[in-house]
Amino acid sequence: MEIKVCGPGCASCEQAQKTVEAALVAKGVEATVTKVTDFQEIAQLGIFSTPAVVIDGEVKCVGRAPNQKEVEGWLG
Amino acid sequence: MEPINLFTKGDATPNTQRGKLLVAGALGLVFWYLIYMQLEPFSFFFAYSLLGLEKGSHLGEAIQFFVYDTPKVMLLLTLIVFVIGMVRSFFTQERTRKYLAGKRETGGNVMAALLGIVTPFCSCSAVPLFIGFVQAGVPLGVTFSFLVAAPMVNEIALVLLYGLLGWKVAALYLGTGLLIAMVSGWVIGRLKLEHWIEDWVQELRAGEAIVIEEKLTWTDRVTRGREAVRDIVGKVWIYVVAGIGVGAAIHGYVPEDFMATIMGKDAWWSVPAAVVVGIPMYSNAAGIVPVVEALLGKGAALGTVLAFMMSVIALSLPEMVILRKVLKPKLIAVFIAVVGMGILFTGYLFNLVI
Numbered sequence: 001m002e003i004k005v006c007g008p009g010c011a012s013c014e015q016a017q018k019t020v021e022a023a024l025v026a027k028g029v030e031a032t033v034t035k036v037t038d039f040q041e042i043a044q045l046g047i048f049s050t051p052a053v054v055i056d057g058e059v060k061c062v063g064r065a066p067n068q069k070e071v072e073g074w075l076g
Numbered sequence: 077m078e079p080i081n082l083f084t085k086g087d088a089t090p091n092t093q094r095g096k097l098l099v100a101g102a103l104g105l106v107f108w109y110l111i112y113m114q115l116e117p118f119s120f121f122f123a124y125s126l127l128g129l130e131k132g133s134h135l136g137e138a139i140q141f142f143v144y145d146t147p148k149v150m151l152l153l154t155l156i157v158f159v160i161g162m163v164r165s166f167f168t169q170e171r172t173r174k175y176l177a178g179k180r181e182t183g184g185n186v187m188a189a190l191l192g193i194v195t196p197f198c199s200c201s202a203v204p205l206f207i208g209f210v211q212a213g214v215p216l217g218v219t220f221s222f223l224v225a226a227p228m229v230n231e232i233a234l235v236l237l238y239g240l241l242g243w244k245v246a247a248l249y250l251g252t253g254l255l256i257a258m259v260s261g262w263v264i265g266r267l268k269l270e271h272w273i274e275d276w277v278q279e280l281r282a283g284e285a286i287v288i289e290e291k292l293t294w295t296d297r298v299t300r301g302r303e304a305v306r307d308i309v310g311k312v313w314i315y316v317v318a319g320i321g322v323g324a325a326i327h328g329y330v331p332e333d334f335m336a337t338i339m340g341k342d343a344w345w346s347v348p349a350a351v352v353v354g355i356p357m358y359s360n361a362a363g364i365v366p367v368v369e370a371l372l373g374k375g376a377a378l379g380t381v382l383a384f385m386m387s388v389i390a391l392s393l394p395e396m397v398i399l400r401k402v403l404k405p406k407l408i409a410v411f412i413a414v415v416g417m418g419i420l421f422t423g424y425l426f427n428l429v430i
Contacts, residue, residue: 010200011311039203039401040276041289046286048208050168050201059286063169066194067303 001031001075002057006042007050009035016051016065023071031075094294112151119144122179138328145320149239153316154309156235159305164196165297169205176222177212182266184218187387189257191223202395206402207277208285216273217265223399224415225257228390233311236365248426249382256386256418263414272407282406312362319366326370339376346380347423351416354387364388378430383423393417 003020007013018034024031036042047056049063053071060066062076119140123129129136172195176188197205202223209219229250238246292300339346368381396408403411 008200008203010198012198013200039207040280042204043211043280045286048173048204048211048285050204059288062286062288063201067299073311 001029001055003031004036004054005033005034006036006044006045006047006052006054008037008039010066013051016053019066019068020053020071023068023075026068027072027075029075083325097294097298103216108151112148114149115148115151115264116144124197127253134328138324140322141328142324145240145324146317146365149236149316149320150241150309150313152235153232154305156231156268157308158301158305159192160231161301161305161308163194163299163301165292167191167195169195169197169201169208170285172222173205173212173285174287176209176214176218179214179218181215181217184215184259184264185221185261185265187406188214188218188221188261189225189229189254192222192257193229193231193254195222195226196324197226200398203402204323204396206399207280208272210277211280213286215265216270217261217263219261220264220411221257221261224260224390225254228386228393229253229259230389232308232362233365233385233389236344236362237368238309238367244325245382249385252422253386253390254380256390256415256422260411260414260418264410269407269410271411272402272404272410276333277402295340298340316366319362323366323373324375330370330374333375336360340382341377341379341427343380346377347427349418350380350384351387351391351419354384355391355412356393377427379423379426379428383419386419386422390419 003019003024005026006018007016014036019032020033025035036045042052042063044049045059047054047059047062051061051065051072052062053066055074061070122143123136123140124131128134128138129139146303172191176184204218206223209222210216222389233251234246238247290296337343339350364385368385371381371384372378391412396412399408399411
């Protein structure tokens, strides 16, 4: 599983990243988590508000940091 | 604040769920109000009866002020952040962008400034937001109205101004902040500066904008409100307490009219000085308002202080550095100049009128 956390690296982006990692641990799922900070790259994904979470190419949430329950739901 | 557990997703039908939420909300509000009403009597009791301090003494005044203002501001902050958090669950940047894409200037500037208040926004998402707006065909001036209003008209600033300085100052701040956002966006639109956007933004072949339509129940919206409270109040309470502490000390000990000579009405140069000093300063509203209150209490003029505060919040160096990625330096200079003029004008106006 491949997870991308998009955002330039402000407080709410950091929080999104932490939430994702915590959810992975809680569910015991293995995944590579990458940070995408380049605005051009983010825009090419069709994301215009950050933070955003992309799981296996599918954008799960844009413009806010999700809570852990939500992320666990996306992990299946 | 919400005494009843609201995480009862699943089995309940939406209607009974909504009923439960309404009852919980009403109870919470009554509870909130009862506590709020006790704060002032309690602070007097605490300072003058319990500690036995003398009324009118420096220490007594400072302590009574601190014991009254801190819980008052925290209660107001919690309520407003909760409500705004719920309101914001109705607005997303995607929806705002879609809405503004079809708008012309003038009307668009007004809408953009208003949406700037309720659309969730943090200064580091300014760049993706800007790219999205440009790609969706939102006029440049309208985009700027949004970018000015979003940080400037800030719910924390409003609550603190209301709590510490009264509703008139809060209303003035809200009104002039919106007006500056509308007018400066409109002016930038008139100047036709589209060629000063960085080329890559215009050439970018961005992906189709992704819109996630969430079906939110009222329970979800309440959860959003609670998350906002935990997030924002959890982050800013320390600034609020520290700020009120400093304010309380100044309240009790610094002589009246101390600030009058440098930030008073008669010093004409104090307004531009306040704006210039405010630009490189970067503070969130929670840190700046208690300082503002202390300045006002010691004879600084309201216009000068408002100008200072707006400059600190709305024109911040870090945001300019971020925006530099999508705007050429000339456009950033115009942005600072136009908004700065608006703030300057507001400062002089209030010094003149009040």
